[in-house]
Amino acid sequence: MNVLDLQHLKKHYATHKAVDDISFSIPKGSIFGLLGPNGAGKTTLLRMITGIFYPDAGEIFFDGKRFDPTQDIQSIGYMPEERGLYKKMKVGEQVLYLAQLKGLSKKDALDKIDYWFNKFEITSWSNKKIEELSKGMQQKVQFISTIMHHPKLLILDEPFSGLDPINSQLIQDEIFEMAKNGTTIIFSTHRMEQVEEICDHIVLVNKGRKILDGPVKQIKQDFKQHLFRIGLETQPNPAQMATHHFTIIQNHDKAYTVKLNEFSQTNDILSHFIHHGIQVNFFKEILPTINEVFISQVKMTDMAN
């Protein structure tokens, strides 16, 4: 079951195509990474999903039905990259206001405020003005106001920027918990190490087009370079390293990075050393990081243009 289905979405501005025929689906309960370099069209895409922009062409299906912005934005929580709060408003009032605009009754909203403020330990800030808070604190308030109405789809654009490690962890834990409880999360960021840590699906866009999408594990498999890291007990002499099964990419002391040649199997590497009587201490496949996939793919599409 997909929470969101995008079909051939297009959005053109006067000078360029911000989103040019993008389709993908987001399974319910997944943490979905939307990646792309600056100016790739991520924000435009997110704005269409949140009903801020209408697509020029294409269809959006939300929770199985055609997306109806006026109704469905009640079930979406969006924390844009350009975020902010009313500086002169008190924290409690501010969160209440945003919750009411998401369709919560005043009583419901106040109950939820109680719950979340307790959970995030910010009850004592309730009567402070936003401008009196530090940036990290404001970020916390912003996050709470985004999830107050318990959205089916939560969209977070760079949610960790400006947060210290402790608060980052707090929010990250909350994201996992919400996903476990069935909330689907779209997570847009440049920080690739976070993507690997958090996301189970990703889509990569560049210049308004989708370059690839799929589960993170699958993508790593698809883009693996057949590289292996092997640690040996003794330094082999060059003759012992000559083989048609692999090529040495790099070596440092007794550790080697090798690339498996075509038509050879992983075990061929191991049996090669065993055959030469060299003790293998460790052997590990090197999978590409999402960062490497990202860079290589973006470069490739840039070159193609």
Add this chain to the structure above:
Amino acid sequence: MNKIWIIIKREYLTRVKKKSFIVTTLLLPLLFVAMLVVPVLIMSGGDSEKVAVVDESQFFEGKLADEGETHYKFVQANIDTLKNTYTKLGYTGVLHIPKMDINRPPSIIYYSKGQMNIILKSNMEKKVEAAIEDKRMELAGIDKAKLEGIRVNVDIVNLAGKEEKKGSAGLAYGIGYGAGFLIYIILLVFGTVVMRGVMEEKMNRIAEVMISSVKPFQLMMGKIIGIAFVGLTQFLIWIVLIVGLYTLLIMLFGPEATDAAMKSNAMANSGNNAAAEEAVKQMMGVMEGVNWTFIIFCFLFYFLGGYLFYAALFAAVGSLVNEDPNDAQSLTFPVTIPVIFSIFIMIASVRNPNSSLAVWGSMIPFSSPIVMMARIPYGVPGTVPYWQLGLSMALLIAGFIGTTWVAAKIYRTGILLYGKKVTLKEVAKWVVRKN
């Protein structure tokens, strides 16, 4: 609809709860009433004036009658010594009238501790003048009683329209000018408040958070309507406070004091007691002749219509401004220019409410809120026929629907546009493009 209401409530409450709002709302009426009352209190302040008169020609004795709290006492003394001792003798001042030739009155000097008040001055002058005039008439052989019999006081009464309503060009001028000017100030002040509010949302980067919950149009209208209520609240409080304070004063000091206040204002213009009294009487009469309900209704209509017409445009401008506050100035220019033009048209129209400039100015919605208010006090349907009023109102309603429509298109794009300076050409494109 519900969401707009929530937005209106926030926009209204955050502004009404501000200290600056409370202070200006409460202080202004106090200031207004104080301006009216303080001079009266000063004049009728019970401080009796005891004036020592040194009349070297012995001519004025018995001719300077006591008036109110002012008492004249003729003394035989050397002016140079009295000048220094009068306070000790219990006088508030010394009036020194040197020896004089009836045909060539000398300069008369009043010695006092502080500045002499203007009423005392004019009273004294009048008394001295009258005494000299009487003497001159006597010398010229003119009978005073006969002269009084010859004098007339002509008052032209203006009956306007078919019902021959008693009108006053002066009062119409005053009301028209005042109302037009007030609307001018309202448009600029509250327009700027709307613009600042939009700019705040854009700069705080809350705009995008907001419009992922509500439509841009709802956000814009919520703000405009909320601020309109702020303006109305302020007016209501002002009117209640001014009327309330005024009634309170009448109860405290009696109607004479308030009459005296008006008289003193009129006196400052005419410088003549009898004329002032006449003017006050006339003014009261004419004030009763004015259809206040109708004028207030029109005022509220043009206040709201004009506000809605311009507030949307100010909101659009606010949405275009980037970090640079100088942007705001150059972008507001196209919106403020018609308002400023309107005030010039209004000033011309209030003098000549039937000129074609006035008629056109009161039809076109860019200027009608200001200009029409200058014409209405001259009489409907006398000066402003019903069809003109109706057309002007209809055009204003159509106008603000139009500006709101245009502004909404600019606003929804502008509010999300950062770091880019927008040209008017681009803005025009946003307006014409579909969706």
